[in-house]
Amino acid sequence: MGVLDLLGATWTYLLANWGNFTTLLIEHLELVFVSELLAIAVTVPLGIIATRNDRAKGTIETFGNVAQTIPPLAVIALMLPLLGLGFLPALIGLFTYTLLPILTNTIAGLESVEEGTLEAARGMGMTEWEILRRVRIPLALPVIFAGIRTSTVLNVGTAYLAFFIGGGGLGVWVIGGIKLFNTPRLLAGAIAGALLAIALDGALALIERQLGSESESGQAAAAA
Amino acid sequence: MIRFENVNKTYPDGTEAVNELGIEVEEGTTTVLVGPSGCGKTTTMKLINRLEEPSGGAIYYDDTDVTDLDATELRRKIGYVIQDVGLFEHMTVGENVATVPDLEGWDRERIDDRVEELLDLVGLPAEEYRDSYPSELSGGQQQRVGVARALAADPDVMLMDEPFGALDPLTREELQDEFLDIQSEIETTIVFVTHDINEALKMGNRIAVMNEGECVQYDSPTALLNNPATKFVEDFIGPDRTLKQLRVLRVEEIMESEVPDEHRTVVDAFEGGEDAVMADGGELIPVTPGDSAQVALSRCIQADVEALPVVESADVIGVVTETAIRHRQAEEAS
Numbered sequence: 135m136g137v138l139d140l141l142g143a144t145w146t147y148l149l150a151n152w153g154n155f156t157t158l159l160i161e162h163l164e165l166v167f168v169s170e171l172l173a174i175a176v177t178v179p180l181g182i183i184a185t186r187n188d189r190a191k192g193t194i195e196t197f198g199n200v201a202q203t204i205p206p207l208a209v210i211a212l213m214l215p216l217l218g219l220g221f222l223p224a225l226i227g228l229f230t231y232t233l234l235p236i237l238t239n240t241i242a243g244l245e246s247v248e249e250g251t252l253e254a255a256r257g258m259g260m261t262e263w264e265i266l267r268r269v270r271i272p273l274a275l276p277v278i279f280a281g282i283r284t285s286t287v288l289n290v291g292t293a294y295l296a297f298f299i300g301g302g303g304l305g306v307w308v309i310g311g312i313k314l315f316n317t318p319r320l321l322a323g324a325i326a327g328a329l330l331a332i333a334l335d336g337a338l339a340l341i342e343r344q345l346g347s348e349s350e351s352g353q354a355a356a357a358a
Numbered sequence: 359m360i361r362f363e364n365v366n367k368t369y370p371d372g373t374e375a376v377n378e379l380g381i382e383v384e385e386g387t388t389t390v391l392v393g394p395s396g397c398g399k400t401t402t403m404k405l406i407n408r409l410e411e412p413s414g415g416a417i418y419y420d421d422t423d424v425t426d427l428d429a430t431e432l433r434r435k436i437g438y439v440i441q442d443v444g445l446f447e448h449m450t451v452g453e454n455v456a457t458v459p460d461l462e463g464w465d466r467e468r469i470d471d472r473v474e475e476l477l478d479l480v481g482l483p484a485e486e487y488r489d490s491y492p493s494e495l496s497g498g499q500q501q502r503v504g505v506a507r508a509l510a511a512d513p514d515v516m517l518m519d520e521p522f523g524a525l526d527p528l529t530r531e532e533l534q535d536e537f538l539d540i541q542s543e544i545e546t547t548i549v550f551v552t553h554d555i556n557e558a559l560k561m562g563n564r565i566a567v568m569n570e571g572e573c574v575q576y577d578s579p580t581a582l583l584n585n586p587a588t589k590f591v592e593d594f595i596g597p598d599r600t601l602k603q604l605r606v607l608r609v610e611e612i613m614e615s616e617v618p619d620e621h622r623t624v625v626d627a628f629e630g631g632e633d634a635v636m637a638d639g640g641e642l643i644p645v646t647p648g649d650s651a652q653v654a655l656s657r658c659i660q661a662d663v664e665a666l667p668v669v670e671s672a673d674v675i676g677v678v679t680e681t682a683i684r685h686r687q688a689e690e691a692s
Binding site: 248249250251252253254255256257259261264268269272273 | 429431433436438440441443444445446457
């Protein structure tokens with residue numbers, strides 16, 4: 135079968151199973167975004183704690199590194215004995231694997247603020263909390279968001295593995311397609327995921343750029 | 359205004375940064391802490407706004423021990439300018455200047471007025487610069503914003519740590535002159551740190567020369583130049599002490615308001631035309647009462663004359679003679 139025939143067959147398969155496809159796509163997106171949001175909620179405060187306390191920083195960084203070192207498939211597989219089958223274990227597996235990029239970028243972003251800037255802030259009588267809120271976080275925001283973007287794109291790929299513990303998502307078609315030698319099914323799932331990753335990356339890059347100028351005008355509103 | 363009493367500062371690693379320091383900064387004056395690097399001048403300054411805490415002795419701010427004051431409140435009453443400037447890159451120039459008033463909860467209109475007034479004061483017209491970002495400005499402009507930001511909440515005291523140290527010599531000179539003008543307008547109390555004796559002599563009413571954590575001499579610029587207390591002070595001032603004395607001596611201190619007959623010619627020559635040219639081709643440029651004796655002497659030599667007209671708002675108010683300058687110099691040297 136030629137490439138064009140194959141793409142044609144994939145398209146036909148996709149249209150014929152449109153309902154099933156949208157269900158899987160939504161599951162996939164849920165896995166990506168929910169784990170991402172959870173990871174942001176956990177790692178940004180952890181990153182802030184890490185920059186305030188050197189001992190905590192060691193522990194937190196080790197924790198993030200270990201979470202990242204375990205292969206994603208192993209993380210997902212580990213959830214099976216711990217939490218059983220289904221969407222939630224898959225979600226928690228993905229969450230674990232998403233932590234590190236956001237964590238390292240949060241720490242790097244907060245620490246990249248120049249000493250002179252911090253000294254000026256302190257000398258002007260800003261409290262540590264005011265320095266964090268008005269100076270450190272706004273200056274670190276573009277770097278933190280770059281971490282969020284990286285981990286989101288990675289997450290789209292990792293979420294295919296959720297299928298192994300019954301978490302659903304586009305992995306159902308891809309891995310199912312491999313097992314059944316159903317190439318159109320495999321391709322429909324794979325191409326959709328690839329396009330999803332590219333689209334998300336582009337959209338987040340746009341927001342990232344916007345964020346630079348928005349954090350500036352946001353500060354304008356705060357300062358006014 | 360600020361008084362140091364037997365202040366010591368020893369860092370945890372055992373370094374003695376400040377040793378038995380006892381100086382008093384008078385209200386409305388500029389006190390310069392000057393000395394080689396590592397002499398404890400920056401630490402001394404940071405003890406005032408409690409960025410450092412003393413290991414012994416006490417620092418009084420308006421007769422209150424600073425350690426009894428709330429550090430945040432104290433710092434908001436004290437303007438702070440550093441060599442790194444430390445502008446907030448994510449905020450506009452206007453927002454940077456508004457920082458302390460905003461922290462203090464001023465209303466918007468009052469902040470806007472204040473920002474405009476300050477940007478105009480430091481020579482950055484508000485319409486043009488208020489909405490710029492620090493990265494769009496030159497080093498000199500950034501430090502102007504730094505000064506405006508420190509002045510924003512009308513502080514009683516300004517601490518300035520090598521504020522012009524990172525600028526090229528031309529810009530530095532320009533900012534020093536402008537800052538002297540600003541200071542004569544606002545008359546705040548300033549503590550100024552520098553390692554440059556020329557800057558110290560130019561900016562200070564009182565100069566504390568520091569070495570190895572101790573204040574070696576605390577005097578007016580003239581007294582410092584005329585009577586260096588130790589060999590260290592003498593070496594620190596350098597071999598061109600006489601020229602430096604000329605630099606701190608103002609024309610108004612040595613001018614004669616009655617023009618003697620023998621110097622009538624220079625005054626007539628000046629009144630005859632704006633840029634009078636003397637018979638032998640030297641260009642005659644008058645001086646103002648605020649100019650230094652050094653400038654006067656240099657212009658005398660340039661025009662090859664023995665006296666110069668002293669001009670204030672286009673009127674000749676007297677003459678300054680080369681003899682008077684030399685005479686004063688000889689007196690001070692003896």
